[in-house]
Amino acid sequence: MHLMEFPREVVLGNNLIPEVVNVAKRLKLESPVLVVYGPKTKEIAGKDVERELKSAFDVHSVTVGEADIENAEKVLAKIMDLGVKWAIAVGGGSIIDVTKLASYKSGIPFVSFPTTASHDGIASANASIKGLGSKTSVKARPPLAVIADIDVIKTAPRRYLAAGVGDVISNITAVRDWRLAHKIRGEYFSEYAAALSLMSAKMVMRDAEIIRLGEDEGVRKVVKALISSGVAMSIAGSSRPASGAEHLFSHALDMLLDKPALHGEQTGIGTIIMAYLHGINWKRIKETLKTVGAPTTAYELGIDPEIIVEALTIAHTIRPERYTILGRDGLTREAAERAAKITGVI
Ligand SMILES: NC(=O)C1=CN([C@@H]2O[C@H](COP(=O)(O)OP(=O)(O)OC[C@H]3O[C@@H](n4cnc5c(N)ncnc54)[C@H](OP(=O)(O)O)[C@@H]3O)[C@@H](O)[C@H]2O)C=CC1
Ligand SMILES: O=C(CO)COP(=O)(O)O
Numbered sequence: 001m002h003l004m005e006f007p008r009e010v011v012l013g014n015n016l017i018p019e020v021v022n023v024a025k026r027l028k029l030e031s032p033v034l035v036v037y038g039p040k041t042k043e044i045a046g047k048d049v050e051r052e053l054k055s056a057f058d059v060h061s062v063t064v065g066e067a068d069i070e071n072a073e074k075v076l077a078k079i080m081d082l083g084v085k086w087a088i089a090v091g092g093g094s095i096i097d098v099t100k101l102a103s104y105k106s107g108i109p110f111v112s113f114p115t116t117a118s119h120d121g122i123a124s125a126n127a128s129i130k131g132l133g134s135k136t137s138v139k140a141r142p143p144l145a146v147i148a149d150i151d152v153i154k155t156a157p158r159r160y161l162a163a164g165v166g167d168v169i170s171n172i173t174a175v176r177d178w179r180l181a182h183k184i185r186g187e188y189f190s191e192y193a194a195a196l197s198l199m200s201a202k203m204v205m206r207d208a209e210i211i212r213l214g215e216d217e218g219v220r221k222v223v224k225a226l227i228s229s230g231v232a233m234s235i236a237g238s239s240r241p242a243s244g245a246e247h248l249f250s251h252a253l254d255m256l257l258d259k260p261a262l263h264g265e266q267t268g269i270g271t272i273i274m275a276y277l278h279g280i281n282w283k284r285i286k287e288t289l290k291t292v293g294a295p296t297t298a299y300e301l302g303i304d305p306e307i308i309v310e311a312l313t314i315a316h317t318i319r320p321e322r323y324t325i326l327g328r329d330g331l332t333r334e335a336a337e338r339a340a341k342i343t344g345v346i
């Protein structure tokens, strides 16, 4: 059986904090609700969402950090101890993933209230959670509703929007890798999920000049692409259409560094290199990233070129079951260095 689940409501617009109660009422959600945020997103929108909800619900809140098992357990404990009926995640990808996993484990619905357009986990059914060592993609359920407030998302520094483009553009190499795994290993492949995923990437490439302005229109375009990409993952039943070798490279950087760059910034650079390895037009990908102001070099990423090369050589070990252009054996040091140099990343 292949079960596909999607959000029931996606609300995109301006000044949506006052709309949260209406969405919850339409969905027949009951008290008490748990508001989950991070230390920064609490100030950015979390406290306002909490205040708004208090007019109609009993409200609890919890502050969490990175997307790891400990934080998911912390939220889960709150849900169970307080008899919480639904949760709302106000934050970036980490807060949304932690809430997604905890609400799935406790069997309650959750609402996604993104504060950035930096990742395509906004509407997806899977959560990327750090366990021992590297990140794993855990099956969960998609949000019951997504409330994407452009005014809140626009408070994020410009690099977050550019990172969103980096996360969506990676669908190009992710789908190539998926096709390869289908041909070589007989892995399940969904034409529909692949087509939707690629369409999201192509749209942001086409609209790069609008996105670079960072105005409402561009933010809306990125948010829609991120949501479509998340829906593609739900159709596929895994993150396959949006996560290939470029993501393995990003996960490798996360493992090697105490302070990595943004997820989408790293996957964007990974896409340039993996597109080169696939023999496709990596220059166009690089140009798009440059246009929107995303980093395209190790220097701009703030990461030592040595670490870039090391991440490229270990990327294939991160999720060995996910076959990609890196093959079973991965890149040699020389091949990694060559690919990074030819593409101008180092
Ligand atoms: N499940 C899925 O399908 C997917 C999951 N991901 C995951 O998402 C994560 C990346 O998400 P990303 O959003 O890039 O990073 P994070 O959620 O880790 O957020 C990075 C930082 O940005 C802060 N922040 C959030 N919103 C704003 C804002 N409006 N203004 C200023 N700062 C803000 C956060 O604050 P605070 O400290 O308060 O949280 C945090 O300090 C990764 O863990 C990645 O694996 C990515 C793609 C798909
Ligand atoms: O980041 C993702 C898609 O953009 C999720 O992918 P992962 O399965 O690699 O965590």
Ligand SMILES: [Zn+2]
Pocket (backbone or CB within 6 Å): 119, 120, 167, 242, 243, 247, 263, 267
């Ligand atoms: Zn991603």
